[in-house]
Each structure stands twice: as C-alpha cells, then as structure tokens.
Amino acid sequence: MSDGASRAFSSIMSSIDPAMVVVTAAMEDGERAGCLVGFHAQSSIGPERYCVWLSKANYTYRVAANSSHLGIHFLTADDRVLAERFGTLTGDATDKFADLELTSGAGGVPILQSCPHWLVVKRIATLDEGGDHVCMVTERVEAHSAGAFIPFRVSHAEEFTPGHESTARPLPPTERAG
Numbered sequence: 001m002s003d004g005a006s007r008a009f010s011s012i013m014s015s016i017d018p019a020m021v022v023v024t025a026a027m028e029d030g031e032r033a034g035c036l037v038g039f040h041a042q043s044s045i046g047p048e049r050y051c052v053w054l055s056k057a058n059y060t061y062r063v064a065a066n067s068s069h070l071g072i073h074f075l076t077a078d079d080r081v082l083a084e085r086f087g088t089l090t091g092d093a094t095d096k097f098a099d100l101e102l103t104s105g106a107g108g109v110p111i112l113q114s115c116p117h118w119l120v121v122k123r124i125a126t127l128d129e130g131g132d133h134v135c136m137v138t139e140r141v142e143a144h145s146a147g148a149f150i151p152f153r154v155s156h157a158e159e160f161t162p163g164h165e166s167t168a169r170p171l172p173p174t175e176r177a178g
C-alpha cells in the first residue's frame with residue numbers, strides 16, 4: 001500500500017533508526033543459523049525479557065523455531081562486515097559461521113567471539129499473528145557487555161539486499177510437495 005498512512009508509517013520507522021542485532025540459534029543436531037535483525041525490543045524489566053521478530057522467509061526462523069535458546073548480538077558501528085554477512089547471505093546456501101570464532105552458550109547456541117555485547121536467552125513463547133514475522137518472546141539466561149557502545153543502525157545497512165525478501169517462502173520438503 002502506498003497511501004499517506006503507509007508513507008507516514010515508513011517515515012516514522014526510518015526516523016527511529018533501530019540498532020541492529022545478529023540473532024543466532026542451533027538445533028540439538030548441531031544445525032546452526034543466524035541473521036541480521038532490526039525488529040527486537042526489551043519486553044519486561046522483571047523478569048528480564050526480550051522479544052525478537054524473525055521473518056518466516058528466513059532459514060534462521062526455521063532453525064530458531066526448533067531451538068531452546070537464542071543468541072542476541074548487539075552490533076557496534078564497527079561491525080559493518082559482520083552485519084553484511086548475516087543480513088545478505090542465507091543459511092539456505094552458505095554456512096555463515098564457517099570461518100568465524102565461536103563459543104557456545106546454553107542449548108548449544110553459537111556466540112560470535114568478535115561481539116562483546118550479547119545475550120543468551122531462553123525461548124518462552126512464540127506469537128504468530130499472521131504477519132510476515134514471528135515474535136519470539138525470550139528470557140535472559142546470560143549477558144555479556146564490554147560497556148557503553150555506539151550501535152550499528154538500520155540506516156547503516158541501507159545498501160544491503162537481504163538474503164530473503166520478507167514475502168519469500170521456502171519450498172515444501174520433497175516428501176510433502178507431492
């Protein structure tokens with residue numbers, strides 16, 4: 001829709017210019033995923049809760065939906081290369097973690113060693129209200145920070161082409177396609 005209200009909505013969203021995070025996940029069998037995320041927010045003070053919204057198009061969504069924990073890495077203004085990797089490549093075709101230094105947190109979730117500001121969170125609820133992103137409500141398990149930082153923001157990612165458009169949907173697995 002390109003009516004006035006839609007233009008105003010876009011203008012407001014551009015002006016708030018959110019900080020970007022990389023959300024990671026791993027399944028019990030070791031399959032791992034991660035993508036750049038602009039839709040995220042603290043959602044409770046006590047207990048410490050945090051929501052991330054993952055696109056139904058993304059490989060990360062499919063892995064995260066089968067993971068107990070998520071890693072949420074808060075990017076700094078110096079993290080452009082990392083942001084581009086996680087926001088423009090897709091785990092459907094590439095192992096984005098291949099040459100990165102990693103540790104693992106609760107549930108085996110990958111932690112990116114080059115990021116000093118991160119949370120490991122436990123998934124406690126999922127809200128799919130029919131939009132193109134799904135809300136994962138989580139609770140803080142671990143947190144690490146090197147202090148105050150200048151975030152990498154959505155405006156810094158203007159030239160990125162996402163690995164998946166939000167309207168894309170994966171093909172059904174072969175056994176269901178028939």
Ligand SMILES: Cc1cc2nc3c(=O)[nH]c(=O)nc-3n(C[C@H](O)[C@H](O)[C@H](O)COP(=O)(O)O)c2cc1C
Nearest residue numbers: 036038039054055058059060087090091162163164
């Ligand atoms: C500026 C920007 C913001 C994005 N915000 C989100 C987001 O909030 N949630 C999400 O699931 N994907 C978001 N994406 C898209 C994914 O990061 C991107 O499609 C990624 O390549 C998907 O990788 P995957 O298929 O391995 O999960 C964003 C991408 C960009 C460039």
